Amino acid sequence: MRNLILFTWIGFVSPFQIIDVGLQQEKECGGMGFVQLGFSGTPQEWFAALANEYRDCTYVNGNLVLTWMTVPGLTYDLSFLHSIKYVKGYVIIAVNDYPKVISLPNLEVIRGNSTFEHNSMRLSLFVGLNAMTELQLPKLREISNGGVRFVNNRNLCHMHDIDWNSLMAGRLTHHPADLSFDQIQSENCGPCSAVCEQSDGNRRCWSYDQCQILNLSHTCIDRCPRRCYAEHFAGCCNPECAEGCFGPSDTDCYACKNYRLHGSCVSHCPDENPRTYPEGQECIVF
Missing domain, CATH: 3.80.20.20 (Receptor L-domain)
Known part of the structure; x- marks a missing residue:
């Protein structure tokens, strides 16, 4: 058993x-x-x-x-x-x-x-x-x-x-x-x-x-809350990034931690300006 x-x-x-x-x-x-x-x-x-x-x-x-x-x-x-x-x-x-x-x-x-x-x-x-x-x-x-x-x-x-x-x-x-x-x-x-x-x-x-x-961007963890970009530390990834990034913006992520809206990684799909709803990782505009 x-x-x-x-x-x-x-x-x-x-x-x-x-x-x-x-x-x-x-x-x-x-x-x-x-x-x-x-x-x-x-x-x-x-x-x-x-x-x-x-x-x-x-x-x-x-x-x-x-x-x-x-x-x-x-x-x-x-x-x-x-x-x-x-x-x-x-x-x-x-x-x-x-x-x-x-x-x-x-x-x-x-x-x-x-x-x-x-x-x-x-x-x-x-x-x-x-x-x-x-x-x-x-x-x-x-x-x-x-x-x-x-x-x-x-x-x-x-x-x-x-x-x-x-x-x-x-x-x-x-x-x-x-x-x-x-x-x-x-x-x-x-x-x-x-x-x-x-x-x-x-x-x-x-x-x-x-x-x-x-994915060795974890080597900068003491200076960044998650990952950093470039082979050696150049700056911190945006908090909404997953996997890593190639720059500091929420549009520079390899993948999004939560959702994506118009090419930017976001924490949630907004209810207004614009009004959206989530489908998978995408925020879909009404």
Whole structure:
């Protein structure tokens, strides 16, 4: 029996919407509400519900939950995750015996506007009780809020090879407890490829030849509340930026922490001057 406390209230939030963002369209999906580690129906029905919720989704306006893939012989096709770029809440990957590689190849930002509470930690990423050998998040650039915890992933490789401080905008420098590994790395794990970049003298990768894209702007954290721009400190990013920036303005962000209005990153969508409403990350003018 798995040592888990199960929560049985399950809920998907609002239906998806199509967001017109100029040159591309993004599909918003509600994701999961305040759901923990339980599920409803059979494991097969639960997986089908997850696939239906997240398929073709770009912006998860809620939480991303991937759990209870435990049925031998069932084909767990995770291609429905491949379009996801942003998660507004938290990510849970837990209680999975299959598949051996779990990949979200286009996930860029986990915002952590809501967090998963586990053993007094408020988490944006929880990975626990999985049999997978690789977790691949090659485009992940920022975990904006909350902590990260790995628990009892007996075969998982390379999680100690990730520069988590870079992903967390330097928060670990002052709050090291925001990262927790209740596990040792499998003896079957090898090193990162020699082509992968280094930080703090270590090569960084998600798998042998899938290198981490490093965002080292956290090195200015003592002078900036979040990130700074330029290879060496030139100035602080605007507080509404995520991932980093190329200048000080709210129009210079690589991505927005909250919403975007007329090319500027903003904390909320205004009710007047102009009157707008939020769809995904965009403020849409009435």
